[in-house]
Amino acid sequence: MCRARPTDKQRLVQLLQQKGAVVAVTGDGTNDAPALKAAQVGLSMGDGTSVAKEASDITIIDNSFSSITRAVMWGRSLYRNIQKFLLFQLTINVAACLIVLLGSLFGTESPLTITQMLWVNLIMDTFAAGALASLPPNERVMRDKPRKSGKDGDFIITRPMAYNIFGVGITFVVILMGLLIHFHADDGLTPHDLSWFFSFFVMLQFWNMFNAKAFMEGSSAFTNLKESKSFMFVALVIIVGQYLIVTFGGEMFNVIPLSLKDWGIIIGSSSLVLWVGELGRVFTAKRQ
Incomplete structure (x- = not known):
């Protein structure tokens, strides 16, 4: 989604959840906070804003998507x-x-x-x-x-x-x-x-x-x-x-x-x- 508003991202998460999906969202900016909060698992980047980190469940310190896979596997x-x-x-x-x-x-x-x-x-x-x-x-x-x-x-x-x-x-x-x-x-x-x-x-x-x-x-x-x-x-x-x-x-x-x-x-x-x-x-x- 290009140039999506924070409410658009949040709505997309909620619609996926209504369909029975388990949703994880990654983000690093303040505008990602609503979607991070609404998702089952919110993942903020290590160099992201403090607002994004507070809204997320997990912070990816090394900013690597492969860390998400390892965390899920463990x-x-x-x-x-x-x-x-x-x-x-x-x-x-x-x-x-x-x-x-x-x-x-x-x-x-x-x-x-x-x-x-x-x-x-x-x-x-x-x-x-x-x-x-x-x-x-x-x-x-x-x-x-x-x-x-x-x-x-x-x-x-x-x-x-x-x-x-x-x-x-x-x-x-x-x-x-x-x-x-x-x-x-x-x-x-x-x-x-x-x-x-x-x-x-x-x-x-x-x-x-x-x-x-x-x-x-x-x-x-x-x-x-x-x-x-x-x-x-x-x-x-x-x-x-x-x-x-x-x-x-x-x-x-x-x-x-x-x-x-x-x-x-x-x-x-x-x-x-x-x-x-x-x-x-x-x-x-x-x-x-």
Whole structure:
């Protein structure tokens, strides 16, 4: 628009918004202020007037349009990483709560002690938060449509996330309850059985963390692992920490050491969670 008045620019923004568009406006002069204010995102230039900067949401210090693209990519990637963390955390919560609840209903002792649950919560709230929140930005997020804002805005937990949380969580509960019934059918729950159950529960969540990493990415969980150094470090901490707790935790964690054969079976069988997720992602990619 050549020689547009400030009100013309503002009206253009409002008409686009009425059509359902998410509008970003760049400007550097005082006459751009109404449009900058009306847009969902107002972007002023670093060498622009103070009026334009006050009316805008973001100031582009280096006056480069490529900075806008990078900012959007980082913002969307961070939002996606938060969704991945919530997916991982809520899946554990669903599984843990149902296991404790069903154990109480069936009149059996809780298979997870308080100290064991503290370790699980440490994995959820600290390690997993650091691992999933620090994943590098992915350019694929630039293909996504803008999220709705305001009263009708998109909730951070989407429908596919909810299906995944409850579907995977309930599947874990069925597997774990089957394991408890198998152990209990022999001669009750022994310390070895409880240690095995605790380790299997943690390893299920460990492999599911890789599935959470790949959620909504359209690629394998092993993609960009070299760039995800924080993620790999946290994964190593969880494995080593679990081994040390079971081997040396003793009465504090109500565990006894497991043999290498036990660890092999636990890690191998629980990793099916990851491979099933990988197969699902392959079929989804082919369908798209």
